Amino acid sequence: xxxxxxxxxxxxxxxxxxxxxxxxxxxxxxxxxxxxxxxxxxxxxxxxxxxxxxxxxxxxxxxxxxxxxxxxxxxx
Numbered sequence: 001x002x003x004x005x006x007x008x009x010x011x012x013x014x015x016x017x018x019x020x021x022x023x024x025x026x027x028x029x030x031x032x033x034x035x036x037x038x039x040x041x042x043x044x045x046x047x048x049x050x051x052x053x054x055x056x057x058x059x060x061x062x063x064x065x066x067x068x069x070x071x072x073x074x075x076x
Contacts, residue, residue, distance in 0.1 A: 008066055015062045022055045 028048060 011062055011066045015059065015066065018055055018059045018062060022052065022059065025052045025055060 025048060
């Protein structure tokens, strides 16, 4: 991760927020909930996994933008 410098400050802050959300999501233990009756679940473990996957995708996209390496534009 690079340090902020004017132009990339927004991306840096976004990256930090995504990392924090990912840490929170990974700190939970949805696999422990599976053994309880569905009516006692606080959240669906599948939804937690989807959220983690989405956060990782966002994090990777922000890294690409921070690095300035964008895929070439398609030619019409």
